[in-house]
Amino acid sequence: xxxxxxxxxVPDTASVIKIGGDGKGIxxxxxxxxxxxxxxxxxxxxxxxxxxxxGEVTAITFGPARAEAALRDCLARGAHQAxxxxxxxxxLGDSYTIARVLAAALKDRSWDLILCGFKGxxxxxxxxxxxxxxxLDIPHVxxxxxxxxxxxxxxxxxxxxxxxxxxxxSMPALLTCQKGLNEPRYAALKGIMAAKRKPVDKVELSxxxxxxxxxxxxxxxxxxxxxxxxxxxxxxGEDDPAGAARQLVELLxxxxxxx
Amino acid sequence: xxxILVFVEQRNNEIRAASLQAISEARRQAAAGGMEVAAxxxxxxxxxxxxxxxxxxxxxxxxxxxxxxxxxxxxxxTAVVAKAAEQVQPTAIFFPGTAMxxxxxxxxAARLGVGALADVVELTLEGDAxxxxxxxxxxxxFATVDTAGKRPQVISLRxxxxxxxxxxxxxxxxxxxxxxxxxxRAVVQELRDTGGGELDVAEADVxxxxxxxxxxxxxxxxxxxxxxxxGGAVGASRAVVDAGWISHDHQVGQTGKVVSPxxxxxxxxxxxxxxLAGMSSSKVIVAVNKDPDAPIFKIADxxxxxxxxxxxxxxxxxxxxxxx
Numbered sequence: 001x002x003x004x005x006x007x008x009x010v011p012d013t014a015s016v017i018k019i020g021g022d023g024k025g026i027x028x029x030x031x032x033x034x035x036x037x038x039x040x041x042x043x044x045x046x047x048x049x050x051x052x053x054x055g056e057v058t059a060i061t062f063g064p065a066r067a068e069a070a071l072r073d074c075l076a077r078g079a080h081q082a083x084x085x086x087x088x089x090x091x092l093g094d095s096y097t098i099a100r101v102l103a104a105a106l107k108d109r110s111w112d113l114i115l116c117g118f119k120g121x122x123x124x125x126x127x128x129x130x131x132x133x134x135x136l137d138i139p140h141v142x143x144x145x146x147x148x149x150x151x152x153x154x155x156x157x158x159x160x161x162x163x164x165x166x167x168x169x170s171m172p173a174l175l176t177c178q179k180g181l182n183e184p185r186y187a188a189l190k191g192i193m194a195a196k197r198k199p200v201d202k203v204e205l206s207x208x209x210x211x212x213x214x215x216x217x218x219x220x221x222x223x224x225x226x227x228x229x230x231x232x233x234x235x236x237g238e239d240d241p242a243g244a245a246r247q248l249v250e251l252l253x254x255x256x257x258x259x
Numbered sequence: 260x261x262x263i264l265v266f267v268e269q270r271n272n273e274i275r276a277a278s279l280q281a282i283s284e285a286r287r288q289a290a291a292g293g294m295e296v297a298a299x300x301x302x303x304x305x306x307x308x309x310x311x312x313x314x315x316x317x318x319x320x321x322x323x324x325x326x327x328x329x330x331x332x333x334x335x336x337t338a339v340v341a342k343a344a345e346q347v348q349p350t351a352i353f354f355p356g357t358a359m360x361x362x363x364x365x366x367x368a369a370r371l372g373v374g375a376l377a378d379v380v381e382l383t384l385e386g387d388a389x390x391x392x393x394x395x396x397x398x399x400x401f402a403t404v405d406t407a408g409k410r411p412q413v414i415s416l417r418x419x420x421x422x423x424x425x426x427x428x429x430x431x432x433x434x435x436x437x438x439x440x441x442x443x444r445a446v447v448q449e450l451r452d453t454g455g456g457e458l459d460v461a462e463a464d465v466x467x468x469x470x471x472x473x474x475x476x477x478x479x480x481x482x483x484x485x486x487x488x489x490g491g492a493v494g495a496s497r498a499v500v501d502a503g504w505i506s507h508d509h510q511v512g513q514t515g516k517v518v519s520p521x522x523x524x525x526x527x528x529x530x531x532x533x534x535l536a537g538m539s540s541s542k543v544i545v546a547v548n549k550d551p552d553a554p555i556f557k558i559a560d561x562x563x564x565x566x567x568x569x570x571x572x573x574x575x576x577x578x579x580x581x582x583x
Contacts, residue, residue: 011396013397013513013532013533013536014532015396017396017399017400019400026396026400037513037514038514093395093402093404094374095365095374095375095377096368096369096373096374096375097374099365099369121397121513122395122396122397123395124377124378124393124394124395124396124397125365125375125377125378126361126365126377126378127364127365127368127375127377128365129365130333130362130363130365130366130369131365131366131368131369133333133366134337134365134366134369134370135369138444139333139334139443139444139445140333140366140445141333141445142333142361142362143358143362145507155448158358159358159507159508160357160358160359160450161275161357161358161459161461161462162452162453162454162457162458162459162462162508163450163451163452163453163454164450164451164453165330165331165447165449165450165451166447166448166449166450166451167445167446167447167448168445168446168448169444169445169446170444170445173444173445179507179514179515180507216374216407217373217374217375217406217407217409218374218376218404218406218407219404219405219406219407220402220403220404221390221403221404221405222402222403223395223400223401223402223403224400224401224403225399225400225401226398226399226400226401226539229557229558232544232556232558232559232560232561232562233560233561233562234551234556234559234561234562234563234564235561235562235563235564235565236564236565237563237564237565237566237569237570238564238565238566241563241565241566241569241570241573242569242573244563244565244570245563245570245571245572245573245574245576245577246573246577248545248561248563248570248574249574249577249578249581250577251561252522252543252545252561253581256522256543256560256561258465258521258522258542258543259489259522259578259581
């Protein structure tokens with residue numbers, strides 16, 4: 001039972017976002033990069049599956065040199081090996097190009113299950129997994145919060161509005177993982193030390209035959225901060241809560257027309 | 260004439276609201292750009308529902324009416340939309356940004372050899388190119404993007420951002436898509452209702468959310484009362500979901516759902532960035548919180564600094580009076 005986990009490194013969600021000089025990307029000064037939180041569910045699930053059933057976990061990322069830290073984090077938590085495809089600056093947010101790169105790197109390898117996060121926090125597309133599944137011609141189940149893997153097949157639960165779909169699928173397959181699936185582990189010191197000796201296979205983008213800058217499917221014209229929000233109407237309700245409630249309802253009815 | 264094709268989602272043969280919003284937006288864009296709107300609807304026994312889409316501006320609806328399409332499957336529905344796209348040759352394909360639409364759009368895009376613009380909150384047309392605005396970095400920034408010249412332009416629209424609007428169109432022409440016989444390896448065996456008939460936050464026009472300030476799970480009753488009188492859904496912050504006070508399907512924010520209701524009432528929620536990421540595109544934001552320095556007040560249109568246990572009950576009473 002071999003698993004591939006696709007990870008991406010993203011700015012820590014507590015980061016202050018500033019627009020970079022070109023007006024199309026963020027200013028990376030001072031940004032702390034982390035493994036995208038949803039990818040942690042994917043990694044944890046892969047680790048649990050291989051611990052129970054044998055096999056290996058390969059973490060893969062497409063990113064610049066600094067993205068190796070994300071792979072080392074995965075290795076420290078228990079992944080057996082990692083693949084680092086170098087590049088990604090020109091295709092930030094370009095789900096289709098990223099999926100093509102991953103598909104090219106994975107198509108000749110052997111795996112039973114590919115696990116991705118439900119979305120990369122930051123670009124927030126949530127599309128690479130489904131696109132990758134399509135390019136590899138395997139089924140996918142998205143937004144998975146429950147998983148049971150059998151012999152050559154799996155059952156997964158996915159959240160939809162007001163309900164849950166129970167899906168059965170043959171393997172190989174791809175899953176995108178959602179909060180609720182498991183509780184991701186932290187890396188222990190021993191794992192961090194061991195990770196330094198584990199192999200990271202560096203792959204040049206040119207060897208995959210993909211020109212990320214020349215054949216884009218997503219063009220960022222402009223990145224901007226949200227327009228400043230006008231100060232709202234704040235009612236002091238400590239002394240007369242009922243009066244404040246009346247005033248609020250009145251404003252919502254007459255001014256905001258929201259009731 | 261150029262076409263916009265809209266994927267339409269049904270559950271038990273009822274068309275979901277976000278799909279009507281997507282058709283309406285397609286009609287507005289088509290009117291501006293001299294285009295026509297077609298729709299594609301997979302399902303079983305959907306002819307009547309399909310004809311009714313004319314009222315929102317779909318001229319022709321391509322249905323794949325077959326028992327195998329009664330429930331969603333990414334592979335089955337991808338084959339259906341790809342077949343419709345082959346016939347319509349659209350310049351753009353719109354999807355509602357629902358759980359289904361967000362799951363399907365990328366698979367369809369990859370089948371057609373193009374990328375996709377996800378979770379779009381604003382659309383403008385330049386020639387035949389759609390320029391989209393979408394929130395990124397937990398809504399701490401907005402990106403203006405396009406498909407870099409690729410066609411068709413696959414676009415998913417955030418629910419409740421674009422208005423559903425009836426036009427003066429009559430019944431849509433309904434055409435059966437022939438020759439769609441996909442291999443479906445991932446099969447939905449069951450669709451279980453987990454909401455107990457409650458409105459889902461992702462679809463609600465009004466949401467009342469509770470955070471740590473409600474002090475205990477039993478006090479969601481108070482949140483629910485306000486939600487009920489407003490005809491809304493109950494939301495929650497990550498803190499109280501993690502504490503086990505309410506199930507994850509109520510969670511609004513980064514590891515929960517992204518919502519854009521007309522009215523969002525945050526009760527006892529401080530307004531961590533993870534929460535704001537999920538609700539800052541709400542049209543009117545109300546905060547009730549004891550702490551005057553809570554960050555939620557910075558994005559609130561209206562706020563009450565006070566004890567929610569003393570503010571919410573008279574609010575419920577006032578609204579009930581209005582309705583009487």
